[in-house]
Amino acid sequence: MRFLxxxxxxxxxxxxxxxxxxxxxxxPTYANGELLxxxxxxxxxxxEVAGSALDTACAAKNGQLFSERLGIKKLNDGVYLQPLNxxxxxxxxxxxxxRMGGGVYMHLPYFVPAGKCKDAIFEVxxxxxxxxxxxxxxxxxxxxxxxxxKSIFFTNEDAPQVKGASYFDASIPAATRVRLEADFSRIVxxxxxxxxxxxxxxxxxxxAIVRNHGGYSGFGGDSLNIIxxxxxxxxxxxxxxxxxxxxATFTHELAHKLQSERIFLNPLGRQIAxxxxxxxxxxxxxxxxxxxxxxxxxxxxxxxxxxxxxxDSRSLVxxxxxxxxxxxxxxxxGMVYYFVSYYSSGYSGTEYLQVLQRALSGDVDxxxxxxxxxxxxxxxxxxxxxxxxxxxxxxxLQQIDWxxxxxxxxxxxxxxxxx
Numbered sequence: 195m196r197f198l199x200x201x202x203x204x205x206x207x208x209x210x211x212x213x214x215x216x217x218x219x220x221x222p223t224y225a226n227g228e229l230l231x232x233x234x235x236x237x238x239x240x241x242e243v244a245g246s247a248l249d250t251a252c253a254a255k256n257g258q259l260f261s262e263r264l265g266i267k268k269l270n271d272g273v274y275l276q277p278l279n280x281x282x283x284x285x286x287x288x289x290x291x292x293r294m295g296g297g298v299y300m301h302l303p304y305f306v307p308a309g310k311c312k313d314a315i316f317e318v319x320x321x322x323x324x325x326x327x328x329x330x331x332x333x334x335x336x337x338x339x340x341x342x343x344k345s346i347f348f349t350n351e352d353a354p355q356v357k358g359a360s361y362f363d364a365s366i367p368a369a370t371r372v373r374l375e376a377d378f379s380r381i382v383x384x385x386x387x388x389x390x391x392x393x394x395x396x397x398x399x400x401x402a403i404v405r406n407h408g409g410y411s412g413f414g415g416d417s418l419n420i421i422x423x424x425x426x427x428x429x430x431x432x433x434x435x436x437x438x439x440x441x442a443t444f445t446h447e448l449a450h451k452l453q454s455e456r457i458f459l460n461p462l463g464r465q466i467a468x469x470x471x472x473x474x475x476x477x478x479x480x481x482x483x484x485x486x487x488x489x490x491x492x493x494x495x496x497x498x499x500x501x502x503x504x505x506d507s508r509s510l511v512x513x514x515x516x517x518x519x520x521x522x523x524x525x526x527x528g529m530v531y532y533f534v535s536y537y538s539s540g541y542s543g544t545e546y547l548q549v550l551q552r553a554l555s556g557d558v559d560x561x562x563x564x565x566x567x568x569x570x571x572x573x574x575x576x577x578x579x580x581x582x583x584x585x586x587x588x589x590x591l592q593q594i595d596w597x598x599x600x601x602x603x604x605x606x607x608x609x610x611x612x613x
Contacts, residue, residue, distance in 0.1 A: 228315045228335075229305070239276035239291065241266070241305070259307045264290070276305075289345075289416065292424070294402040295363030297322075297349030299422055302341040314338045320348035326419050327359045327396040344419045347400050359394070363402035370437060374401065377441045380482045385448060387611040388481070388544065389551055393451040397421060401440060403428060415443045417450035441484060442475060449474040454556035461514060462571040469528015470554060470569075472497070473536075476529065477543065481609040491601045494533055497526035498594045505587035511573075531571075531583045534593060536607060537600040538579050539567055543607030 230242045243259065260266040260274060267275045276291070291300040297320075307314055316336045323330040324347040336346070347361060355362040355371065360378075362371045378399070385393045398420045405427060416422045423443045428436065449471035457466050480490040504520050504527070513519045536546050553560035553569035561567055568575035575581055582593040 228317055229307070230317050230319075231300070231305070232319075241274040241276060243272055243274070243307070260305070261308060264304060289422070293404065294347065294400050294422065294424060295349075295361070295365065296351040296354060297347055297361065297400075299345060299347045299400060299420070301345045301416075301418075302336070303343065306338050306341060316341065318346060318348055321350045322354055322356070323348040324359065324361060324398040324400070324420065327394065327398050329356065329359070345416065345422065347398065347420055347422075359397065360399040361401070365403050366401065373437055374440055377437070377484060378444055380484065381441070381445050381448065381478060384478050384482050384609070388478075388609045389452070389547060390612060391452065391551075393448045397451075399423075399444075415447045417447040421447045423447070442479065445475040445478055446471045452551055453554045456556035457554065457570065460570060462510070464519075464524045465510070465528045465531070466554075466570060468524035469531050470550060472525050472529035473532035474547070474550075477547070477607050477609065480606055481543075487606045490606055494530065494601060495598060498530045498597060501527040501530055502587070502591060502594060505590045507586050509586055510584040527583070530594070530597065531580065532569075534579050534583050534597050535567055535569060535577070537597065537604065538577060539563070542610075544610045546607065547609060 228243075232240045232242070241260075259268075264276060269275055289299060289301055290304050291298065293299075302316060305316070315338070317333065318325075318336070319333045321331065323334050325334055325336065326344070349361070351364070355364050355366075357375060360375070362374070366374075382392070382394060385391050396419060400420055401423045402425075404424050414424060414426075421444065423440055425432070425436065425439065432439075450467065452474070453467055453470070457463050460466060476485075476490050476493060479485045480487060485493075500522060504523055508516070508518070510519075510523075510527070513523075532550070536543075539546055541549065549561045549567065550569055553564075558570070560569060564570075564572065565575065566577045568577050568580045571584065579593050579596060582589040
């Protein structure tokens with residue numbers, strides 16, 4: 195995913211975090227096929243193109259250089275304007291472009307010209323540019339072939355809050371930023387020490403509080419070459435839990451780094467991706483000492499209750515086929531599924547995470563017991579408890595009662611660090 199939305203009142207515009215302005219960049223002299231993104235008239239991004247980016251080998255047959263869903267306006271043959279404060283579509287997975295603190299975050303694949311355009315080049319100019327886990331000063335050129343599933347962040351701030359490959363919005367209090375940096379470090383250590391994975395190779399981090407006029411409040415994240423975590427229009431009450439929200443979102447987004455794109459070929463790929471990420475999130479937060487066992491179990495039961503409220507006479511497969519899955523179900527119901535899988539497996543926490551890691555990597559033969567562990571929501575699953583979790587409401591509630599009893603009687607999954 196890879197977009198996390200955890201508040202009911204977080205609207206479509208909230209999910210896409212209404213946009214702000216881009217950085218002003220002087221018009222350069224540049225080679226054919228380059229695209230320069232800069233500040234345009236108020237509320238718009240100016241995209242200048244040149245040479246081969248406009249010929250028939252690159253542009254779409256209808257003459258549209260950019261996808262119509264972006265809402266880009268053609269000013270003339272060489273200049274396009276992208277309205278800000280706009281969305282791509284209701285089911286878009288990623289932000290299009292947005293103000294993040296004192297900088298701008300852009301999902302570059304949305305801005306690849308229509309057609310082949312394999313030789314086109316993006317040029318970004320700013321004081322500091324975050325790309326693939328590294329900071330660049332002044333300018334960077336990126337070929338179209340490099341931008342698949344990637345985003346970029348850039349800022350012209352005099353003194354941005356930068357540590358390593360991380361950027362923190364200057365409006366985040368210094369004490370909060372220090373706590374978050376420490377929490378992030380503990381979480382990354384657990385991924386390394388328990389799962390043997392360093393999840394931040396070529397990855398940057400951007401954390402920001404977003405203030406705009408959207409009339410919504412909520413938080414979300416992307417897990418690409420930049421882990422982006424933003425909180426839109428938080429209230430004073432929201433800010434009281436800001437540390438938890440950001441740390442939990444970071445842990446969830448890191449879990450996506452364990453997942454192969456192949457799992458999305460599964461009809462229930464979203465349930466696998468988001469459910470396993472929330473399962474791993476809770477397990478690691480508890481084992482890293484960032485929440486206690488009682489709080490971890492409370493959050494599982496809370497998700498179970500939310501899932502129950504969304505259950506009806508249909509099974510999960512029937513909901514997916516009819517397009518009737520609520521946006522929260524892959525997270526809450528998916529996480530519950532994996533805890534039921536764990537408690538019915540007989541495995542230790544460490545053993546279960548190791549098998550889950552193999553399953554998420556795309557290994558369909560992840561375990562000799564896969565028929566009962568059912569980590570990829572296999573239709574031939576023989577585990578009646580898991581079949582109940584993905585069944586109708588009556589079947590689901592029976593298994594939730596069982597899970598509650600397990601949480602009451604048995605310890606939380608414990609992880610052993612590698613020697």
